Amino acid sequence: MNELLIFDLDNTLLAGDSDRNWGIFLSEQQIVDSSYLDESERFYNNYYEGSLDIDGFLSFCLRPLVANDMSVLLGLRDQFIEEKIKPIVTKVGKDLIDKAHSQGKEVIIATATNDFVTRPIADIFDVSVLIATEFEIKNNSFTGNVLGAPCFRDGKLDKVSRWINENNFDLSQASFYTDSFNDLPLLEKVKNPIIVDGDDKLREIGRSNNWECISFR
Numbered sequence: 001m002n003e004l005l006i007f008d009l010d011n012t013l014l015a016g017d018s019d020r021n022w023g024i025f026l027s028e029q030q031i032v033d034s035s036y037l038d039e040s041e042r043f044y045n046n047y048y049e050g051s052l053d054i055d056g057f058l059s060f061c062l063r064p065l066v067a068n069d070m071s072v073l074l075g076l077r078d079q080f081i082e083e084k085i086k087p088i089v090t091k092v093g094k095d096l097i098d099k100a101h102s103q104g105k106e107v108i109i110a111t112a113t114n115d116f117v118t119r120p121i122a123d124i125f126d127v128s129v130l131i132a133t134e135f136e137i138k139n140n141s142f143t144g145n146v147l148g149a150p151c152f153r154d155g156k157l158d159k160v161s162r163w164i165n166e167n168n169f170d171l172s173q174a175s176f177y178t179d180s181f182n183d184l185p186l187l188e189k190v191k192n193p194i195i196v197d198g199d200d201k202l203r204e205i206g207r208s209n210n211w212e213c214i215s216f217r
Contacts, residue, residue: 002106005097006160006168006176006186007127009111009118012196013093014085015217018121019061019113020044021084029076030192032064032099047182054112054150061114062135065142073116089124090216093196097125106169110160110186112152116142130158157185181205 010017023040108129115132122130134147149155175192181201187193
């Protein structure tokens, strides 16, 4: 069985947060107003405090997607990837994934951020398996609905576990790289929990558990 490496995306493989940068970009393009950016910052802070209302946050993220045509959104996303994402791709993270691929290891990205924003980012890392929060699309438009559970906390563990079971991997033999204490449910199930540029809460937990702490920055 191939070795499995699981990577978080925001503030792990990226030296920044894709959702947050998407909001900033939409504001710069005048797709949303400044109040959207203020609300985005509140959600971002709640995430780091551990008090994020994930359902409220996803409804918030869906608003500009529902309000705009897919052709407009795809053009915006292409520009966003070039201007906001490529500059924050960590070289160390990219090199680690490239090396894993060359050694025949399986690599997946698991992120709470929605699949519309993150699919082209996973492509930058040449990772085909993206496990993310999924937004429903019908008739080439966003419906405003979330498909299944958000890929967040226990939801991330559940989504990853389902993929692992369907693809005959063993979670207890996997490695997981992440920056966030919100990923504890998954960290506690893998063989090699690896903290990458971790937040204060996760670094403290990591020290008490003797988990490996590294930096991609």
